[in-house]
Amino acid sequence: MPHINLHGRDISYEIEYRPRRRHPAIQITETGQVRVLLPAEWPTPDAERILQDKATWVLRHLAIVGPMPPAVWENGQPVYWLGHCYRLAWDPALKRPSVVLDEEYCRVGGPADAMKFTIKGWMRQEAQVYLPRRLGEWAEHLALAPSRVKVGEYKTRWGYCRSDGLIALNWRLMQAPQSIMDYVIVHELIHLRHLHHQPSFWQSVAEVLPDYQARRQALREWEPVLKW
Ligand SMILES: [Zn+2]
Numbered sequence: 090m091p092h093i094n095l096h097g098r099d100i101s102y103e104i105e106y107r108p109r110r111r112h113p114a115i116q117i118t119e120t121g122q123v124r125v126l127l128p129a130e131w132p133t134p135d136a137e138r139i140l141q142d143k144a145t146w147v148l149r150h151l152a153i154v155g156p157m158p159p160a161v162w163e164n165g166q167p168v169y170w171l172g173h174c175y176r177l178a179w180d181p182a183l184k185r186p187s188v189v190l191d192e193e194y195c196r197v198g199g200p201a202d203a204m205k206f207t208i209k210g211w212m213r214q215e216a217q218v219y220l221p222r223r224l225g226e227w228a229e230h231l232a233l234a235p236s237r238v239k240v241g242e243y244k245t246r247w248g249y250c251r252s253d254g255l256i257a258l259n260w261r262l263m264q265a266p267q268s269i270m271d272y273v274i275v276h277e278l279i280h281l282r283h284l285h286h287q288p289s290f291w292q293s294v295a296e297v298l299p300d301y302q303a304r305r306q307a308l309r310e311w312e313p314v315l316k317w
Contacts, residue, residue: 093137095144096314097166100151104136113139117150148313162205168195169314170212172266179204187211205317216240216260224256224274231297233281247273247308250280261315269311272304 090101102123113131116124125136140147168175175195183189183198188211190196197204221238228234236254243249248258256277262270275297283290294301 093140095140095148098148100147102140104133115139115143115147121151123147145310145313149310168208169264171263177204212263213260216263219263220258223270224258227274227278231278233278235281248277250277250284252284254281264315265308265311268304269308272298272301272308
């Protein structure tokens with residue numbers, strides 16, 4: 090069975106020719122098998138491109154039908170930062186555990202078998218500065234003032250707002266495109282006005298981000314990439 094690397098995960102798939110189809114499609118069976126359905130005249134290598142184009146969709150659906158294998162942390166795998174994809178490269182020239190992003194690579198120093206740990210530590214540290222600053226910009230723009238901002242790791246939430254005005258943000262948002270991060274930030278800031286998800290809350294969100302529904306959907310699609 091052919092394999093493909095989708096966002097760092099090794100996925101096996103099968104190709105089926107369906108002479109009556111006019112367009113290719115991807116199917117995921119109840120057991121989690123990925124199938125690419127190709128019209129009769131379609132070239133087989135195109136299946137890879139079709140899967141790459143729908144990578145987040147495939148990963149999302151696999152997460153629903155069964156647990157995904159843990160991400161492999163080795164050279165060449167994708168690392169996401171502010172929505173950009175970098176290739177992971179262990180760099181022995183970096184003497185201590187550290188991370189350097191250049192145009193194409195996420196270069197990591199320190200022990201090669203601790204790259205995941207090193208990257209996570211670096212991302213969390215960067216998030217402590219970046220997320221509160223970004224939230225501060227939005228707060229000023231919206232004339233809203235949280236009592237406190239904290240950045241942490243939360244298993245099931247991207248952020249939350251407490252009735253005492255504290256806003257918490259998940260460091261994993263640093264991997265997502267700015268537009269998705271901004272949606273979470275605005276969502277939590279609007280909770281300072283509406284501490285619920287009634288229509289009045291969503292109306293306020295829509296006044297700030299008219300395309301918030303598309304951003305919310307994009308966040309769902311990014312989830313398999315952000316969580317590891
Ligand atoms: Zn909410």
